[in-house]
Amino acid sequence: MDGTARTPTAYDPASVDRWAQEPDKRPGRTAFQRDRARVLHSAALRRLAGKTQVVTPGTLGPAWDASPRTRLTHSLECAQVGRELGAALGCDPDLVEAACLSHDLGHPPFGHNGEQALNEFASDCGGFEGNAQSLRLLTRIEPKRFTPEGSVGLNLTRAALDAATKYPWPRGAHPTDPASNKFGVYEDDRPVFDWLRKDAPGTRICFEAQVMDWSDDVAYSVHDVEDGLHAGHIDPNCLHADPERRDVFQVALGRYVPADTDPAELAEALDRLLAQEWWPHGYDGTAVAQARLKDATSQLIGRFCLAAETATRTAYGAGRLTRYAAELVVPRETRTECAVLKAVADLYVMQRAEQERLRADQRIVVAELAEALTARAPDGLDPQFRALFDRAADDRARKRVIVDQIASLTDTSARSLHARLTGQGRD
Incomplete structure (x- = not known):
């Protein structure tokens, strides 16, 4: 273990182990502060500025082409959400931020579209999955530390790598859905994966990774709707009309909520959001409307995070919740509201005809x-x-x-x- 960096409170020495031992150039920092700095200064993070988030830069329309969200801006926004939510629940904030900054590093060009194409190409050598690629990048590809055996990537701590691992299982080993194409490690990278998961309870996702995952959901669901409204692709008035609402719910079913979800539950979730006084009704792109939209974005993020914080604290009480001491509790109603927002952006932004031609x-x-x-x-x-x-x-x-x-x-x-x-x- 690297003993020169301070072990953050509430984390044991095994959490701050690194695959390759190394001294700290600046004693006094915590191990997780070092992790965060390494990800923040990595070339892989900078490259996310040129990778598609949801739609390709330059295709949202003239109102929004000057400043589209990319994988980089999404990662930064996810990190801000995760840092605050994690800190409120007792996680080390630098650890959660490092995980949030890392969570999309392995995504290829053209977003999930590129991921699908690469998975088809790599079908006979283990497939491709953005989360497994992130682990590979953090532990092998990004050039930062080398041993006589070769590159060890950024050489992050065990806890940081675990916190960035959303799917802690290999291809085909999803614990509840064997047909799922979601996995977090290629066979080539099993040694470091087995090391980082040492003493982990089976396929259980660590608490910090759960915070990262929910922060990711919150950030992209809210911001995709914000972008769609600003670009003029989402008409907020349509969300009151029955035909458009049915289309939104159809998109949500099976993709963002279980396929057997009652559409009435989705309708109730959407109505709860539309009933808020801060909802951006009648958005028209004026400065006042833009300010109201920004306030709505903040309100939604706060709503989703506070619901998770309150429910988790109700279940586990006060104190620091870390690693495998707790599960993040997100109320079903909150997850449904988030899912409806995802479906709105999916229908009105991602499913536009020109986007499909581009994909x-x-x-x-x-x-x-x-x-x-x-x-x-x-x-x-x-x-x-x-x-x-x-x-x-x-x-x-x-x-x-x-x-x-x-x-x-x-x-x-x-x-x-x-x-x-x-x-x-x-x-």
Whole structure:
């Protein structure tokens, strides 16, 4: 264990272990302050500025093209939400913030659309999952610390890696849904995964990761609706009309709430939100309306976080809640309200016809780029990945390097590399 950094209160020495021991350059910091700083200064975090969050920058419309949300701004907003909620529940705030900043690092260009295309390409070498890729990046790809055996990535503490692990199981081992494509580790990365999960109770998600996950849900559900309203794609008046409401509920069923949820429950959740005096009724884009929309955003975040804090404290009482000492309790009504917001943004922003055409083109770019790199590698690989490709033991390992290379690209650099390798550009 690295004993030079202070162990934060309420965490045991095993929580601040690092895979590779190392001294602290600035004694006096806590181990989790070091973790947060490492993620904040990483190139992987900066690259999120060029990766799609929900819709591609430049496609929301003139009212919002100057400042679209990206994976980076989403991660920063998620970190702010998570830091405050975690601190209110007794978690170390630097630990939760580090997890929130890390949670999307492994996402490839073009968001979940790129993730789907890469998963198809990597089907015979372990698949692709953004959360598993985040762990791989934190523990292997991001160049920060090296041992004689090779890179150990950012070499974060055990607790930080665990807090960033939303799905602590390998592919096909979902504890309740074996058909789920959500997982948190590739087979190649099992040694460090097994180390970070040492003494963890089965597939139980640690408390800090649960705080991170809820903060992620809160941030993107609220902000996607804010962006959609600002861009003019969501008409708040439509949420009072029965046909539009039925469409929203249909999107929510099966995707954001269980498929057997009573639509009446969704209607009640939406009506609770619409009944709030701060809801941005009649949003028209004026300065006053924008201020009201920002207030509504703050009110929603506060509403969702306070509900979770109150319910969790009711269940567990006062004191510091950390690691495996508690479960985050989010009332069903609150989760349903959050799900309805996700469905509103999904229907009116993500399902626009031009977005689907763009997503189809993006999938082609990723598929053709993967094919071109497979045929020409190591040509086209960055020096870091070229070296890994040359050292790879077999075709499976070489294919994983190609996946790592593509996942590291921004939207723009993916299109640029695709054009260079295929000799064709796609608008």
